[in-house]
Amino acid sequence: MSHAQAANEELLEWNSSKRLTWADYKGNVDRNSDAAASTTTYLAIEYHIKNSKFTYSIQSRFSKTRSWGLYKTAYILSHEQGHFDIAEVFARKLHKKMSEYKFNSKTYQKDLKKIYDKILEEKEETQNAYDGETRHSINKTKQAEWLKKIEQMLKEYEDYADY
Numbered sequence: 001m002s003h004a005q006a007a008n009e010e011l012l013e014w015n016s017s018k019r020l021t022w023a024d025y026k027g028n029v030d031r032n033s034d035a036a037a038s039t040t041t042y043l044a045i046e047y048h049i050k051n052s053k054f055t056y057s058i059q060s061r062f063s064k065t066r067s068w069g070l071y072k073t074a075y076i077l078s079h080e081q082g083h084f085d086i087a088e089v090f091a092r093k094l095h096k097k098m099s100e101y102k103f104n105s106k107t108y109q110k111d112l113k114k115i116y117d118k119i120l121e122e123k124e125e126t127q128n129a130y131d132g133e134t135r136h137s138i139n140k141t142k143q144a145e146w147l148k149k150i151e152q153m154l155k156e157y158e159d160y161a162d163y
Contacts, residue, residue: 092157
């Protein structure tokens with residue numbers, strides 16, 4: 001995993017029927033930030049090899065402890081939910097890539113790191129594009145477009161939601 005998680009960090013699993021609420025944002029507000037709120041997500045994978053059988057599990061999580069809100073409006077919350085939904089899109093993409101991977105006992109560590117790093121890089125690029133194009137939700141037209149786009153991405157990878 002790329003980010004070290006604190007043992008006492010409160011984490012939420014992504015769930016289509018449970019949307020984020022401001023009560024989930026328990027982190028201290030970063031007064032040096034010009035953001036209205038901040039959402040921290042993790043994309044984690046664990047894999048196991050037993051008797052030459054390869055299995056893995058993926059987690060898409062939201063950190064209550066590291067996420068904070070300064071301006072707590074429904075509009076800003078929907079922007080922040082978008083960040084968590086993007087993380088879920090990439091959890092599903094990771095599941096797709098992993099399900100297509102042909103296990104190789106000699107190269108699997110390198111192969112899996114490459115798959116994970118590429119997905120993580122794409123996730124970060126998408127998160128940054130989301131904030132950049134919407135100007136952190138200030139551009140209401142772009143914000144509405146992005147929420148539709150995120151919804152379409154979730155649908156596109158619906159078959160891989162069972163990680």
